[in-house]
Amino acid sequence: MPSLKALRAMLALHYGISLQYRAQSVLWMINGTVPLIMMLIWLQLAEDGPIGGYDATTFAQYFLFMFLARQSTPTWVIYLMDRGVKNGELSPHLLRPMHPMWHYASEHWGELMARLPIILPMVAIGIAIADAWSWSLLAHLPAFVLGLMMAWLINFAMHVTVGLIAFWSDNALGYDTVIYQLYIMLGGVVVPVELFPQTVQSILAWTPFPYVLDFPVRVMIGRIEGIDVLAGFGIQLFWIVALGAFFTWGWRKSLKRYAAAGA
Amino acid sequence: MKYFKLIALFIRATVQVQLEYRSGTFGRAFANVLSSATTLLLLWAMFQQVSSIGGWSFDQVLVLIGIVTTIDYVVEIWLYPSLSKITTYVQRGEFDVLLVKPVPSQFLVTFRYLQVLDVLGLLVGLGIIGTGMYRTGSLEFINFALLAVFLVAGLVIIYSLYLALSTLAFWFTRIEEVASMIWLHSTAGSFPVAAYPPWARLLFTFVLPVAFVTNVPAEAATGRLSWEWGLGGLAFATLALCGATWLWSLAIRNYSSASS
Amino acid sequence: MSAIIQLDHLCKDYEVHQKEPGLMGSLRSFVRRKYQLVPAVKDVSFEIEQGEIVGFLGPNGAGKTTTLKVLSGLLYPTSGHARVLGFTPHERKADFLKSITMVMGQKQQLAWDMTPSDSFLVNQAIYDVSDADFRRRLGELTEMLELQPVLNKPVRKLSLGERMKCELAGALLHGPKILFLDEPTIGLDVNMQQAVRRFVADYNVRTGAAVMLTSHYMADVEALAERVLVIDGGQLVFDGNLSALVAERAPNKVLKLQLAHPVSPERLSVFAPVRMMEGLTAELLAPRGKVAEIASRILNDVPVADIAIEDMPIEEVVGRLFQRKPPIEAVREAAK
Incomplete structure (x- = not known):
C-alpha cells in the first residue's frame, strides 16, 4: 500500500491531467444523463398519482441523486487493464513498489475531483427546478457519502475482477459492456429497484448490484432508515471484502500469464 | 459495381481482424443478448406499475425497443467502427491517404469497417420487433413495407448526424466525445416521445430526433403512422443526408486548401 | 564479494497462436486455435556482482529483453531460478522494487499531459524518497542530463531524446542499486547517446550500482561494459571480456x-x-x-x-x- 503522501501526489497528478480535459469531461457527463432522462419519464407517469409509493417529489429526488451516484462511481478500469496487458503498458506500473491498482484508482479519483464541481451544481439546480428540497436530506448526507464511497469500492472491485479476463483472453472489452449493463440496468438507473417486482428484488438482493447505486440513493432520500442502513453498510462491506479477496487471488494467478508485450 | 466489390473487400478485411479476437466477438454477442434481456426486464417491471407510457401499450413499446435495439446494433457494428475513425485520421494526419484514392472519401469513411460478424444482435432486435408486431396483431405486409422504409430513414438520420458531428473534427480536434453523444438516442429513443414533458418533446423531435429515428418506424410497424409524421420523417432524413454530405464536402475542401 | 544477480538455468516459453493466412485461415483458427510454445530463453545461467556493468548483446528476438524482464520481476520464469539482491524477482516485494530500476525504450512512466517535474514528485512519494535525497538526486540528474530547460514543459511537447533523458532521470530518482537498461539510447542522436553513456558510467562509479544493458549499438557497449553476455536463439553463447570478444570476433x-x-x-x-x-x-x-x-x-x-x-x-x-x-x-x- 502506498503512503498517504504518495496517494496525495498521485491524486494531484491525475487531478491536473483531468483539468486539462475539462471540456471533454463535461461532454462525457452528458452521456451519463440516463437518470435525468428517466426522471422526465417517471415524473410524467406520476402525474396521475404516486406509483408504488413514489410520488413526483420522490422520483425527482431519487433520480437526481441517482445521477450524482452514477457520476461518482463510473470506471473505465477494464479498458485500462486491457490496454495495459495488450501493449505492455502495465510494465512500468508493475515495476513500482505499489499495487498497480492504486495507480488506476487514483486516476479515477483525480478525474472525479475535476468532475464533482460540475455535477454538484447540476444536482442542486435540478432539485430547485423540481422543487424537491427537504431539510431531512441534510441529515442523510453523511450516510449517503459513506454509502457512495463503499459503492465506489464495490463497483471498482467488480470491474477489476472482470478486468482480469484481459490476462486470459485477447479482448476483455466485450465483458466490460456486460458488467456495465448490469451495473446500470440492475442498479436502479432506469427503474428504481423498489419498483421491481418482488421476485426480481429478492433475487437481486443476493447480488452486489443494488448496493452500488440504489442503496446509497435510497438512504439519501430517506427510504431506508435506522437499523436497515447499518445492515446495508454491512452488506456493502461484505461485497468489498469478498470481491477484493477474489480479485487478489485472481491477480496472483493472472500475473503469471503476463507476457509484458511491447518492448 | 466497383463500389459493391469494395464494400465486400472492406467486410472481408474487417471480419479477418474480428476473427483474430474471438473471445471479444463472443463477449460482444453475449453482452448484446444480455443487454436486450435486461432492457425487456426493466420494461416489464415498469408496466407492472403503470398501464401505458405516453399512451403506448406494453406491446407497442416492445416494438419501439426492438427498433432501438436494431438501430443500436447497426451503429455498433457499422457506423461507430467506421465513422469514429474520422477523428483519428484527422488527428494523426492520415487523411491524405484517403483523399488520394480514386473513390469518394465519404464512401471510404462510411463503409471501411463493417463488422458483419456481430449480426446476432441485429437478429435479436428484429426478433423483438416481430414479437411486438405479433402481439399487437399488426403482422401485415403494408406494415412490414412501411417499417422497412422508415427504419432505413431512421438509419439515414442517425448516420447523417454522426457523420456531421464527426466532420467537426476537421475544425475542432477533440470532438470524439461530442460524437459519442449519438449513443443518447438509444436511451431517449426507448420511450415514446409523448412520454416526455412538452419542452423535451421538441428537443427529441428536432435536435436529437428520436421521434423520427425510433418512434416513427415503431408507429409504422404497428399501423399507427399518420401521414404527417411519415412525410416529416422522410423529409427530415433527406435534409439530414444532404446537410451532412454538404458539410463533409465543405470540410474536405477546407482541409485540402489548408494543408499544403 | 558475492553476486547480487544470480540466474540459474532460466527457461522462459511464450504461448503463441498460429495464424494461417487468408479469410479461410482466419476462420479455421477462429474455430480451432492452435497454440505453439515458443521458447524465448533456453537454460541461461550467469552471475553479476556489485558494481559491474554488463553488456547484453544479441540479435532481435534472442531473449535479451525477456531475460531482463524476468530479472526485474515482470515475468515468471517457466523454469529455473532468479535471485536478485537476495529476492525472488517475480514476488515483486516492495523492498526489491525499490532497489532496482528498469528503463525500457520509450515506455511511459511519465504522464503525457503533465510536466516531468510532476511525474518526478509522484515517483518521490511512491518510492519514499526523503526530500533531501530527492533534491540532491534531482539536482545531479538535472545537471548531468541537462534537464533544466525541459523540466517544466508538458511531456507531450518534448522531443524523443528529451523524453528519454527524463525517463532515465525518473527511473533513477530512488537511487536503485541495480539498473536494467533495455536499449536506453534507441532513437537518440549521437550527442544524446554519448550523454546517456557518460551518465550511466558516472552513475556506476559514484553509486557502485550494477548495470545490465542491452543495446543495438556496439558503441554503447564498448563505452560502458567490460564484460559482455551474448545471447542468441535463447542461449548464452559468450560470457566474458568485451575486448576479447571484439578482437576475436570483430x-x-x-x-x-x-x-x-x-x-x-x-x-x-x-x-x-x-x-x-x-x-x-x-x-x-x-x-x-x-x-x-x-x-x-x-x-x-x-x-x-x-x-x-x-x-x-x-x-x-x-x-x-x-x-x-x-x-x-x-x-x-x-x-x-
Whole structure:
C-alpha cells in the first residue's frame, strides 16, 4: 500500500491531467444523463398519482441523486487493464513498489475531483427546478457519502475482477459492456429497484448490484432508515471484502500469464 | 459495381481482424443478448406499475425497443467502427491517404469497417420487433413495407448526424466525445416521445430526433403512422443526408486548401 | 564479494497462436486455435556482482529483453531460478522494487499531459524518497542530463531524446542499486547517446550500482561494459571480456564509401577486402588498427564523395560467434 503522501501526489497528478480535459469531461457527463432522462419519464407517469409509493417529489429526488451516484462511481478500469496487458503498458506500473491498482484508482479519483464541481451544481439546480428540497436530506448526507464511497469500492472491485479476463483472453472489452449493463440496468438507473417486482428484488438482493447505486440513493432520500442502513453498510462491506479477496487471488494467478508485450 | 466489390473487400478485411479476437466477438454477442434481456426486464417491471407510457401499450413499446435495439446494433457494428475513425485520421494526419484514392472519401469513411460478424444482435432486435408486431396483431405486409422504409430513414438520420458531428473534427480536434453523444438516442429513443414533458418533446423531435429515428418506424410497424409524421420523417432524413454530405464536402475542401 | 544477480538455468516459453493466412485461415483458427510454445530463453545461467556493468548483446528476438524482464520481476520464469539482491524477482516485494530500476525504450512512466517535474514528485512519494535525497538526486540528474530547460514543459511537447533523458532521470530518482537498461539510447542522436553513456558510467562509479544493458549499438557497449553476455536463439553463447570478444570476433571496422564515379571492385580490393558493392556505394573491411591509414590511402587514390567508418553490426559479430556463415565469406565465395 502506498503512503498517504504518495496517494496525495498521485491524486494531484491525475487531478491536473483531468483539468486539462475539462471540456471533454463535461461532454462525457452528458452521456451519463440516463437518470435525468428517466426522471422526465417517471415524473410524467406520476402525474396521475404516486406509483408504488413514489410520488413526483420522490422520483425527482431519487433520480437526481441517482445521477450524482452514477457520476461518482463510473470506471473505465477494464479498458485500462486491457490496454495495459495488450501493449505492455502495465510494465512500468508493475515495476513500482505499489499495487498497480492504486495507480488506476487514483486516476479515477483525480478525474472525479475535476468532475464533482460540475455535477454538484447540476444536482442542486435540478432539485430547485423540481422543487424537491427537504431539510431531512441534510441529515442523510453523511450516510449517503459513506454509502457512495463503499459503492465506489464495490463497483471498482467488480470491474477489476472482470478486468482480469484481459490476462486470459485477447479482448476483455466485450465483458466490460456486460458488467456495465448490469451495473446500470440492475442498479436502479432506469427503474428504481423498489419498483421491481418482488421476485426480481429478492433475487437481486443476493447480488452486489443494488448496493452500488440504489442503496446509497435510497438512504439519501430517506427510504431506508435506522437499523436497515447499518445492515446495508454491512452488506456493502461484505461485497468489498469478498470481491477484493477474489480479485487478489485472481491477480496472483493472472500475473503469471503476463507476457509484458511491447518492448 | 466497383463500389459493391469494395464494400465486400472492406467486410472481408474487417471480419479477418474480428476473427483474430474471438473471445471479444463472443463477449460482444453475449453482452448484446444480455443487454436486450435486461432492457425487456426493466420494461416489464415498469408496466407492472403503470398501464401505458405516453399512451403506448406494453406491446407497442416492445416494438419501439426492438427498433432501438436494431438501430443500436447497426451503429455498433457499422457506423461507430467506421465513422469514429474520422477523428483519428484527422488527428494523426492520415487523411491524405484517403483523399488520394480514386473513390469518394465519404464512401471510404462510411463503409471501411463493417463488422458483419456481430449480426446476432441485429437478429435479436428484429426478433423483438416481430414479437411486438405479433402481439399487437399488426403482422401485415403494408406494415412490414412501411417499417422497412422508415427504419432505413431512421438509419439515414442517425448516420447523417454522426457523420456531421464527426466532420467537426476537421475544425475542432477533440470532438470524439461530442460524437459519442449519438449513443443518447438509444436511451431517449426507448420511450415514446409523448412520454416526455412538452419542452423535451421538441428537443427529441428536432435536435436529437428520436421521434423520427425510433418512434416513427415503431408507429409504422404497428399501423399507427399518420401521414404527417411519415412525410416529416422522410423529409427530415433527406435534409439530414444532404446537410451532412454538404458539410463533409465543405470540410474536405477546407482541409485540402489548408494543408499544403 | 558475492553476486547480487544470480540466474540459474532460466527457461522462459511464450504461448503463441498460429495464424494461417487468408479469410479461410482466419476462420479455421477462429474455430480451432492452435497454440505453439515458443521458447524465448533456453537454460541461461550467469552471475553479476556489485558494481559491474554488463553488456547484453544479441540479435532481435534472442531473449535479451525477456531475460531482463524476468530479472526485474515482470515475468515468471517457466523454469529455473532468479535471485536478485537476495529476492525472488517475480514476488515483486516492495523492498526489491525499490532497489532496482528498469528503463525500457520509450515506455511511459511519465504522464503525457503533465510536466516531468510532476511525474518526478509522484515517483518521490511512491518510492519514499526523503526530500533531501530527492533534491540532491534531482539536482545531479538535472545537471548531468541537462534537464533544466525541459523540466517544466508538458511531456507531450518534448522531443524523443528529451523524453528519454527524463525517463532515465525518473527511473533513477530512488537511487536503485541495480539498473536494467533495455536499449536506453534507441532513437537518440549521437550527442544524446554519448550523454546517456557518460551518465550511466558516472552513475556506476559514484553509486557502485550494477548495470545490465542491452543495446543495438556496439558503441554503447564498448563505452560502458567490460564484460559482455551474448545471447542468441535463447542461449548464452559468450560470457566474458568485451575486448576479447571484439578482437576475436570483430577484428575489422567497416569503411563505407560513397564514390564519385564508378570504380571496379578490384581496384578497391587492393586496399582492403570488399564486403559489399552496389553502384556507387561500397563497404570495405579494415583491421581496427589500420582503419585511419587505409582510409587516407583511399582518399588519395579513389574518387570518393563521402566516407564513414563504422563498427561491424552487432548481428554480424554475434553471427560469427554462432558459426553462422559471416557475410564476408559469402561474398568471397560468390566472387569465386
